[in-house]
Amino acid sequence: MTEEYKDGPFGISRRHFVKASTALAATTFFYNPSARADGTGTPATGDTSPADERVVPTCSTFDCGGKCDIRAHVAGGVVTRITTLADDELDPEMPIMRACVRGRGYRKFVYHPDRLKYPMKRVGKRGEGKFERISWDEATTLIADNLKRITAKYGPASRYVHVGTAVSGGTFSGDSMVRRLLNLTGGYLQYYHSVSMGNTAAATPYTYGVAASGSSLDTLSETPLVILWGHNTTETIFGHSNHYYQKMKQNGTRFIVIDPRYSDTVSSLADQWIPLRPSTDNALMDAMMYVIISENLHDKAFIERYTLGFDEASMPEGVPANESLVAYLMGAKDGIKKTPEWAEPITHVPAQTIRQLARDYATTKPAALIQGWGPQRHNCGERTARGSTILATITGNVGVKGGWAAGYGGDASRKFTTGPEMPDNPVKEKISVMNWVQAADDASKVTPQDGLTGAESLTSNIRILFSHAGNYLANQNPDINQTVRVLEDESKIEFIVASDLFLTPSAKYADLLLPETSFMERWNIGETWGTASYLMLSEKLIDAPFETRTDYDWLREVAAKLGVEPQFSLGRDEKQWIEQIWEATRKSMSDENLPTFEALQVQRHHLFKSKPNIAFEDNIRDPQNHPFATPSGKIEIFSKRLYDMQHPEIPALSHYVPAHEGPEDALAEKYPLQLITWKGKNRANSTQYANPWLQEVQTQKLWINPLDAEKRGIAQGDSVRIHNDRGVSLIPAEVTQRIMPGVVALQAGAWWQPDANGVDHGGCANVLSSSRITALAKGNSHQTMLVEVAKA
Incomplete structure (x- = not known):
């Protein structure tokens, strides 16, 4: 059977979710602020909670702003609604985040009818979106065989694991476990640098x-x-x-x-x-x-x-x-x-x-x-x-x-778990996360001056790539059009494995497409970022739908076919890994009085109520x-x-130096507007883009000041053409004084939707962003881009 996804990102049967959809339709979709964690409290009008309902405090494991407390109401094997903790449940010494609009909308994400449901392999050109259904045995055999072939031909430094922010908010994730497997079989090419804050972390x-x-x-x-x-x-x-x-x-x-x-x-x-x-x-x-x-x-x-x-x-x-x-x-x-x-x-x-x-x-x-x-x-x-x-x-x-x-x-006082045990990586060279396209295209382009560490040169191009819940590959990466030219060339990266919930723009470039589980369908521990400091249990709440499997589950099969399953799994199932990580964390933080794993399943979280840290x-x-x-x-x-x-872009005092593609760049005569992006409240990067409720929260538009709009004959709601030498995007205009003159803005994370001519219709800013790396950190400069805007 061949599935074709040319006209949209989805197209999967809804048969499995009939039960869940019916259950959702029968319950109120609105948060009842009087509902308590134990399910008590004054019922909301029309509340028809089933007698067997249990209310489970849990959290997502996205790389989101914090691990917010969501109360999953589970009945009959279905999450029927989500509430959150009440105001009087907040601990002033270390408050847990209450569920935001993203957290309140998780059911429409988990129970989305267009989730990937079975493993598929590519049958058309890479990026076309044509796949056919295969068995899990065939899928894991393909991975094992390609790992053997590519490693034997090019060496372990040809293996690469891409950024995967939709799973990296938990201690136990597919991207970390594939790294464990690769380390046990020779190693892989590592990256350093954080796309989020790597420049400031390197400079401070x-x-x-x-x-x-x-x-x-x-x-x-x-x-x-x-x-x-x-x-x-x-x-x-x-x-x-x-x-x-x-x-x-x-x-x-x-x-x-x-x-x-x-x-x-x-x-x-x-x-x-x-x-x-x-x-x-x-x-x-x-x-x-x-x-x-x-x-x-x-x-x-x-x-x-x-x-x-x-x-x-x-x-x-x-x-x-x-x-x-x-x-x-x-x-x-x-x-x-x-x-x-x-x-x-x-x-x-x-x-x-x-x-x-x-x-x-x-x-x-x-x-x-x-x-x-x-x-x-x-x-x-x-x-x-x-x-x-x-x-x-x-x-x-x-x-x-x-x-x-x-x-x-x-x-620096924030606390983290120990994470899964990780064998040493025999491959010592590292690239900046911003170098991966060059390392896939021509490894000789990546030098120590460009960000390579641990070696003077790379021994191989990237030849096999794993993307676990990572839409950075062909959506969040800067200069998408340049990137996909490398991805489409099958003489470059020879095998791409993508594991995700949806057919994202990045997943379309997979040779093997695997259906992942959501956080509600697996065990994990949520870790905060920012300045919060607590750990929260993310329990398996419901059975995985269709033929979806956790990354760890199918990686065990790959490990078996590579002959290293006992060393890889150590005989543990997913929950046993979580228990081991928690108990190892307890030992490493003996002065923090963490509960046992058994007690954690009752307590649900641990707050680090340390003294104020200055x-x-x-x-x-x-x-x-x-x-x-x-x-x-x-x-x-x-x-x-x-x-x-002695680098002009790295002054010893960090004073002002005009930026490339800044307002003083000569290129501003051709492209006079500075385009910036912002992280919106309705998604974390591009995660939850497919959630219909959150698409209603904020629509994708280009913010433009009335003065700039008037010069270009643009009125509110007009379709506009945003362009520079790297790409074109068509999107409606939001004419507003909430953006200063000379600057236009798009919310980050919209899914790339190119037409036959390569023109984006999704408002994806990365068709316009630059792949230029920063001078000191070798980091990203997504935000520095000059454009022009015209009425379409």
């Missing part, structure tokens, strides 16, 4: 010596001023930030939000919105520093005791004159003082606003400048990350309660015994390590 240590520079949010309860710099926490659902920010707002904290877009965070929190041209963050930071220092508002005692490179008297040896921060700001070398008037035409932030912002930040004690991950997804992202750390330093907001050290912002508190309290982990032992405003690189 050049100031502080370590990446994690964030405190726990309970330290901000009495902070009078918070500056959210490109941090759209209300829509990204970033950990449990919203819980604390709303409490702070109610207690009188003033919020300033810097963002080109009037986001929901601006709407819900901001006392002031400052729109800023993308990629000009450092110009604004430079001008703020100029005001702070020239008006004598900097913290002299803090700077003198803890820092290196502020002025000429505090510079490291071997550096010529006029390289310090003060010298740069006062124009000692270039004759240009970095005044607000200098920054205004670059940033489009009025000079008087820059002065007010600088004064507010410097004179409010303490103040927290918290940077999101959007600004560092530009090709100047490392400079922006370090610039924020310098601002925090000169105002004395590092290592103090209520302050914030800026930079990466991750909380980043770098010990370094500031006792610098003699707790120096910073930098070469100098101090906060390095000027980084001699960066200076010695």
Whole structure:
């Protein structure tokens, strides 16, 4: 039987879900806030909960903003509805996230009639979407045979496991277990770098010596001023930030939000919105520093005791004159003082606003400048990350309660499980996650200068690729059109295995397409990110539909056909792996009093109620015994390590340098609009795009300012053509003052929908984004792109 998916992403029989759909239709679809975790409480009007219903606290294992508490109501083998914990169930010492709109909509995702239901192999051209049904035995044999053939011919470095964010929010995932299998059979080509925050994580240590520079949010309860710099926490659902920010707002904290877009965070929190041209963050930071220092508002005692490179008297040896921060700001070398008037035409932030912002930040004690991950997804992202750390330093907001050290912002006190036992990988070379297309196309293009580590060259192109719940392959990857040209060439990657719930744009490029289970159909432990710190059991609630199987289940078959099943599984089923991981975590965290696995199945979660964590508190309290982990032992405003690189895009002070495809690039004459993306509240990256309820929450449109729309004859709702030299997308226009002039915006994560001419009709920004990597981290610059928009 051949299935063809040319006209849409789905097309699978609904027969298996009749029972589930009927059960769903018979129940109320609305959250009853009075329903409690034990199923008690005043029933909502029309509530017809079955007598055998059980209510199970659980969580998803997507790479989402946090592990929100969802209460799955299970009856007759079906999840009939989802509620969440009530307000009075929140623990103020470590609140669990209450289910957001994504969490409330999981049933329509899990019970979607168009889920993949059986293994299939490709029968048409790669990317056409033509597959035929095969048995699981045939599928696992294909994988084992291709692993043997390709490894024998090209070596283990030809094997690659791609990013899989729809499974990486749990401790036990298909992508981690395929890595375990590959390590047992020779190894694989690894990647480093995080697409989410890799640039800022790489840059922050050049100031502080370590990446994690964030405190726990309970330290901000009495902070009078918070500056959210490109941090759209209300829509990204970033950990449990919203819980604390709303409490702070109610207690009188003033919020300033810097963002080109009037986001929901601006709407819900901001006392002031400052729109800023993308990629000009450092110009604004430079001008703020100029005001702070020239008006004598900097913290002299803090700077003198803890820092290196502020002025000429505090510079490291071997550096010529006029390289310090003060010298740069006062124009000692270039004759240009970095005044607000200098920054205004670059940033489009009025000079008087820059002065007010600088004064507010410097004179409010303490103040927290918290940077999101959007600004560092530009090709100047490392400079922006370090610039924020310098601002925090000169105002004395590092290592103090209520302050914030800026930079990466991750909380080092967060706790994680040990994860599954992982054998050593015999393959030592690594590539940046941004190098994989080059490594598949021509491995000789990937050099140490381009991001290769552990070797001077690669021994092979990528020849076999595994994508587990990963739509990065041909949707979230930058410059999709370039990427799919490599994927379509079967002389490059010879075998692609995709395991997923749906036929995503990436899954269409599989040679073997496998139907995965949802989080409701397997065992796992949810791990938080952001600044939350708790672990939650994600229990198997329902049987897997159709012929879907967990990745671990079919990987055991592959391991058997490779002759390593006993070493791979260690005789454990999926639940036994979860139990082993939990018990190993208990031993490693003996001081945290984790419950036994048996008790966890009753308790459901464990909250780490640690004392408030202030980043770098010990370094500031006792610098003699707790120096910073930098070469100098101090906060390095000027980084001699960066200076010695002598790279124009990596200045030792992380000051403003015009970005490639920024507003000062000559290309702006042809493509005058800067396109940015944002992470919306209705999906995590591209996960849940197929959920019909969440498609209603927010429709895919191009935000464009009325001034830019009028110049182009564009009216509200018109179909517009967004284009540059890399691609074209057609999408309706949202004419709104919520985006600043000169900038347009698309929600990230829309599924790519090309027509016969390659024109995208889904509003997928990555047909327009650049594959240029950043200079220091070798990271992504998805956000830096110039476009033009015309009425279609």
